[in-house]
Amino acid sequence: MPRFSFDKRNLGYDAPAPPSFPLKPNAAPAPEAPPAGSAASSLLKRYRPLETRATGGFGSVEICLDRRLQRRVAIKRTPLASPFNRTSAETTSMALGEARTASMLPHPNIVQVIDFTHDSGYAYLVMEYVDGMNLEEFLAQVEGHSLTYDEAACIADALVQALAFAHENGVLHLDIKPANVLIDRSGHVKLADFGMATLTTAAGFGDARGGTIGYMPPEQLGNDGVDARTDIFSLAAVLYESLCANAPFRAGTAADSLANIERGVIYPSSLLPDIPEPSEQALLQALSPDPRDRMDSVADFGDEFLGGLGNPREGRKSLARIIARLTSDDEGEADETQVVAGPVWELDPDEGHLGSRTPRARRYARAAVSGIAVAAVSWALLGDLGVVGVGARACTALGIGAAAAVAPQIGSALIVAGWLMLILNATPLFSVLGVAIVAFALLAAWWYVWGRVWPASSMAFSLVCALALLSGDAAFAAPIAVAAAAFFLPPGVAASTMGTGVAMAQLLLAAHANGGVLGFGATVEALANPALLAAVAGFSGMAALTSWALDRICAAREAGEGAGLTALLYALIPIASVGLRYLAHPMEIANLPLADIALAAGLGCLSSILVWICLYTLGYRRETPEGECS
Secondary structure, three states, X not given: OOOOOOOOOOOOOOOOOOOOOOOOOOOOOOOOXXXXXXXXXXXXXXXXXXXXXXXXOOEEEEEEEEOOOOEEEEEEEEEOOOOOOOOOHHHHHHHHHHHHHHHOOOOOOEOOEEEEEEOOOEEEEEEEOOOEEEHHHHHHHOHXXXXXXXXXXXXXXXXXXXXXXXXXXXXXXXXXXXXXXXXEOOOOEEEOOOOXXXXXXXXXOOOOOOOOOOOOOHHHHOOOOOOHHHHHHHHHHHHHHHHHOOOOOOOOOHHHHHHHHHHOOOOHHHHOOOXXXXXXXXXXXXXXXXXXXXXXXXXHHHHHHHOOOOOHHHHHHHHHHHHXXXXXXXXXXXXXXXXXXXXXXXXXOOOHHHHHHOOOHHHHHHHHHHHHHHHHXXXXXXXXXXXXXXXXHHHHHHHHHHHHHHOHHHHHHHHHHHHHHHHHHHOOHHHHHHHHHHHXXXXXXXXXXXXXXXXXXXXXXXXXXXXXXXXXXHHHHHHHHHHHHHHHOOHHHHHHHHXXXXXXXXXXXXXXXXXXXXXXXXXXXXXXXXXXXXXHHHHHHHHHHHHHHHHHHHHHHHOOOOOHHHHHHHHHHHHHHHHHHHHHOOOOOOOOOHHHHHHHHHHHHHHHHHHHHHHHHHOOOOOOOOOOOO
């Protein structure tokens, strides 16, 4: 079955709220469905297809990348019509409502459903991606095609809990089979496809309530009344197959499967002499053709089956070890194939070359810049505080930098704290107290509103301070930091960060030049410099404008428009940098040294290059609290 179409022009996606319980078996009819294929296009505004895992008459399963949350999901596409479908549109609509509600059960042993939607041709179930394999694949690959008692206890315990929760909320599964039992790499077991049996029946697939022949009891095969005991039979059939390496009721037709059920199963003790008697009796009772002979609840079945069978915790460890080995073997074969075929990753321009390889590329980049910047500032401040031993000074600076790499917000706070410690230690208290109080209040306000909430804001703040100390000029540092602030931050936050960062950098320089002494007069002299004020205003505006342009570039890319705005941005940054140099020296324009102009142009070009590097390596996606283009 072909994969659904990919349409980049559509933007946005709204997921429904989870259902309230108890769930009602008769959901209201869904509204008239949109044209076939439209729901797929809507989904792919957020989800990018990576690979097709399964196809068949009942639909396909597509593994996709969730662009917003940077995680994999599984999208199951189920057709709403078959050549044998004689159901009315109203029946299908009711089935869709029931399937939507039944599928959204919040439980750790049930595959989480992110969304459920449909159009006139298909229903689409967006589920969490379980990184592992299903029980059918597991049994096919392990020695003996069966589970140990510990492994069976782990799987049975998880499935019993999942079904007990579903039954308490009025939901039946009606299609329990090994392919719907998923096991992840940690050995955690989840049950998938709640509500799908109702939907496949309404669509005309199968001849009895959408279940799977070989796992359905007689009442389901005969299209009679079903209840919790129907799921108990299917669960027991799966566990019998898992222990005995034999699916006793599997057949080509419903009639043949019914005949096998009436004939009965081989006693498990004939195949497994050491199976605990309570577990065997529980299986035989649950597999009775007459539902009246089975347990009344799945919890009762679990209590009887699990009594003395094995240790679920040890079974989980065993499942995890085996799945790690089986999937690593698969990955090794895939890697060997990829060496010939090409790279093992797919480039997404929105994420860039590094972002396409690892979803945390932006976080790593922020951590590296913040850690190095804070370590550099710490080195300078420690020297001013009298720490002269190179080893102790280096270790302390590196330790502080490491903390800033883990949490950039801590880094910016440590820079302010280090500066306050320096001036309070070196300046007479009466002279410095007012400066310390006012500066701390203003910087704390910035940190609380922006630096604390946006890690990239603290990173850019730290970068301005480090570059200022290295160069001896706060205005020199600003054009380089503009690139980082504008790329990672929205316009308003970028502007406030640059303004605060340049002012703080100037205070650091003033304290550093005077051995930590910074009285009220020196503070006023440092901050009232016209060149500095021009730099604060100009580079704040430059950061905001660059950030705004990057927002527009992101939106233009999504709309499929050209890259002219990107080229214009690269040209405007150097021009703005030179213009700001003139603005800082309004009375000296005629005598401004050519070297000074060349330096400003070079720094502007460097800032443009840094923006291009960020776009190339980390992509065009803009970062906002919602993670979407603004």
